Amino acid sequence: MTILLTRNPEMPLTSRLILTATVTTLLLCSLLSGKTVSAQQADLILHGGKVVTVDAEFSIAEAIAVRGDRIVAVGADADVLALAGEKTTKVDLDGRTVLPGLIDSHVHATGASMYEFDHPVPDMETIADVLAYVQARAAVLDEGEWIKISQVFVTRLRDQRFPTRYELDQVAPKHPVLFRTGPDAAVNSLALELSGIDKDFEITDGKPGYIERDPETGEPNGILRSCTRLVKTTGSSRRATQEDRLDRLEALFADYNRVGLTSVCDRGGSDGSIALYQRLKEEDRLTCRVFVSYSVGAQSDLEQIEKRIQKAASSPHHAYDNMLWLRGIKIFLDGGMLTGSAYMRQPWGVSQIYSISDPEYRGLIYVPEEKLYRIAKFALENDLQITAHSVGDGAVHALIKAYERIHKDDFSVKGMRPCITHCNFMSAEAIERMQRLDIVADLQPAWLWLDGKTLLRQFGDERLTYFQPYRSLFEAGVTIGGGSDHMQKIGGRRAVNPYNPFLGMWITLARSPRWMEGALHLEQSLSREQAIRLYTINNAYLTFEEKEKGSLEVGKLADLIVLDQDILTVPVDEVKDITVRQTYLGGRLVHSTAE
Incomplete structure (x- = not known):
């Protein structure tokens, strides 16, 4: 199959339309070889639209034909519709724009899909939102169960800071709390105690990280840098x-x-x-x-x-x-x-x-x-x-x-x-x-x-x-x-x-x-x-x-x-x-x- 798409390079992008489209199809090849017409008919044709091909020339066509899972023609309506048969599904685009399927270069789909499996998690834009969520979870969880929040980044809070150890203590004094943003975290007093992180604790596993401390007392202030791994959490959600x-x-x-x-x-x-x-x-x-x-x-x-x-x-x-x-x-x-x-x-x-x-x-x-x-x-x-x-x-x-x-x-x-x-x-x-x-x-x-x-x-x-x-x-x-x-x-x-x-x-x-x-x-x-x-x-x-x-x-x-x-x-x-x-x-x- 040969498809020729031409355009005037001086026309603005927003007004490019297909000017000529010559389609020599596999259908015609099959006729020459004696095969039946129906054997090469398209399964699906979308026509009457603006097909943005994203080819090397960023050409724009009117229609596109599909057979099986592959594209068999792209071009002008008349040429592409010639591939239609009795069983072809034809979709009139009514002028709408078609793009290639989009691709995301970076996801973590299996983890993301399970994030709210246990319960919905509200959007959080402020420290007050964070504390309200922690307090709400403390009200429904048994005493001593962990409350965990992941990836609510402090740069995305209007307050632009971590919740403090003492703020977390006030809303959940009987629950260990982990506010985790990747390798960093803020935890409350009970979480520090259960993890064995006190005034004398030192990181000895040879991995990165440091523990922020109160400059006057030397006590951990609840913020852990690049060492969330030190927090000894247990599960509290349904399996x-x-x-x-x-x-x-x-x-x-x-x-x-x-x-x-x-x-x-x-x-x-x-x-x-x-x-x-x-x-x-x-x-x-x-x-x-x-x-x-x-x-x-x-x-x-x-x-x-x-x-x-x-x-x-x-x-x-x-x-x-x-x-x-x-x-x-x-x-x-x-x-x-x-x-x-x-x-x-x-x-x-x-x-x-x-x-x-x-x-x-x-x-x-x-x-x-x-x-x-x-x-x-x-x-x-x-x-x-x-x-x-x-x-x-x-x-x-x-x-x-x-x-x-x-x-x-x-x-x-x-x-x-x-x-x-x-x-x-x-x-x-x-x-x-x-x-x-x-x-x-x-x-x-x-x-x-x-x-x-x-x-x-x-x-x-x-x-x-x-x-x-x-x-x-x-x-x-x-x-x-x-x-x-x-x-x-x-x-x-x-x-x-x-x-x-x-x-x-x-x-x-x-x-x-x-x-x-x-x-x-x-x-x-x-x-x-x-x-x-x-x-x-x-x-x-x-x-x-x-x-x-x-x-x-x-x-x-x-x-x-x-x-x-x-x-x-x-x-x-x-x-x-x-x-x-x-x-x-x-x-x-x-x-x-x-x-």
């Missing part, structure tokens, strides 16, 4: 069965489909999560394609790390399958910007928000240079994409250095697409070095929206010049993908972090943090075409699948979505509110709104 986990995961994938997602990357997969994905796949309940980066604990010794990498490489899921593919390795290189532990090239600065008192403090890096190099090289040697959680510019530079060293060892990393996860704080130098080696990156636009105000207060405008520098990365030719780092709750906008990709696209266009006026370095904003590529073909490239999906071209998987508004012409502020009318996965309808 989930395997069927519960499958049902919740299926429900989450249905919501991913609702916001236009047809593929996701699990950036921290375990044996248990892979088993859940496989079970859904076997039962034909898997409605998102899943790329897995296998979680590897970089704090283990090298022998254990290499065994785990080899386990991933020898897994049957390492063989390509467009529904479930184990193709990556994920480690943690530094802390987080939400917890004040991202590893920076320059000191963080004394901070009340982050409880930083040392003017030379630069954050935490977890993997020494030599060990990082060896882990990354071993993963690449085993045909596994390596990525590392790298938030601060110090960590980003350290990871690039490791990839460069591997490349100098007569082991070309070009084409192997080593990745940087998060990659929030960058530099012009880092971008140039990434481009040279085809290093890719997985970024989360929602963090700019959610945390921009706090970061501006902490670092000032100049230090944020290369915070999520989308335009600089695109212009340099570095391939980056958009993701969410979805960790808790089901719901595209209510989740931690929000996974609605249209919200993500809007953030890259407007760069407007919440709770503040104006934009954060608007010169780093994207065009609409670039924003769409961020969640389609770019993410397909991140997972080595740009020839399979990410654009609407003949031969590719028929993953596509129909929008309620035209993303190319709607006012910028309305991009975030676009909804998806239909979602197709391999030509199969997996989401449709009620008419």
Whole structure:
């Protein structure tokens, strides 16, 4: 089949329409070979719309045809409708816009789906909200049961601080409380007592972290930095069965489909999560394609790390399958910007928000240079994409250095697409070095929206010049993908972090943090075409699948979505509110709104 799409390059993007479409189809080939017409008819045709192909030319067509799970034609209505037969499902788009199925480059689906299994967790924007939740849980739990809150980041509270040990004591004196934000936490007095953390306690396990103390008494003040592992919690929620986990995961994938997602990357997969994905796949309940980066604990010794990498490489899921593919390795290189532990090239600065008192403090890096190099090289040697959680510019530079060293060892990393996860704080130098080696990156636009105000207060405008520098990365030719780092709750906008990709696209266009006026370095904003590529073909490239999906071209998987508004012409502020009318996965309808 040959399809020719032409356009006038001088026409503006928002008014591009298909000018000519010549379709020589497999149908005609079958006629010439003596096969019946019906054998090559399309199963599904969407016509009368604006099909944004996201091909190399960003061409726009009127119609698209699908047979099986693949696209067989894209072009003008008349040409594509010629493929219709008696059994073809024809959908009149009535002028609506079609995009390739969207891809999220970073989720933690199996954990996120179970977050509210025991009970709903309200949104929390203030310390008062946190304390009210703790008090409400204390009223329904037996005395002595743990109250645990995860990932309510202090940078996302209007108060911009942790709840104190004593505030938690007041609302839950008879319950141990853990307020956890990744590796950092705030706990109350009973939690400290049960964990054996007192005035004389010292960290002796050789792992990172420190315990904040009252400067006058030396007593722990309840804030634990990068050592939440020291808290000895016990379970207090009802136990989930395997069927519960499958049902919740299926429900989450249905919501991913609702916001236009047809593929996701699990950036921290375990044996248990892979088993859940496989079970859904076997039962034909898997409605998102899943790329897995296998979680590897970089704090283990090298022998254990290499065994785990080899386990991933020898897994049957390492063989390509467009529904479930184990193709990556994920480690943690530094802390987080939400917890004040991202590893920076320059000191963080004394901070009340982050409880930083040392003017030379630069954050935490977890993997020494030599060990990082060896882990990354071993993963690449085993045909596994390596990525590392790298938030601060110090960590980003350290990871690039490791990839460069591997490349100098007569082991070309070009084409192997080593990745940087998060990659929030960058530099012009880092971008140039990434481009040279085809290093890719997985970024989360929602963090700019959610945390921009706090970061501006902490670092000032100049230090944020290369915070999520989308335009600089695109212009340099570095391939980056958009993701969410979805960790808790089901719901595209209510989740931690929000996974609605249209919200993500809007953030890259407007760069407007919440709770503040104006934009954060608007010169780093994207065009609409670039924003769409961020969640389609770019993410397909991140997972080595740009020839399979990410654009609407003949031969590719028929993953596509129909929008309620035209993303190319709607006012910028309305991009975030676009909804998806239909979602197709391999030509199969997996989401449709009620008419």
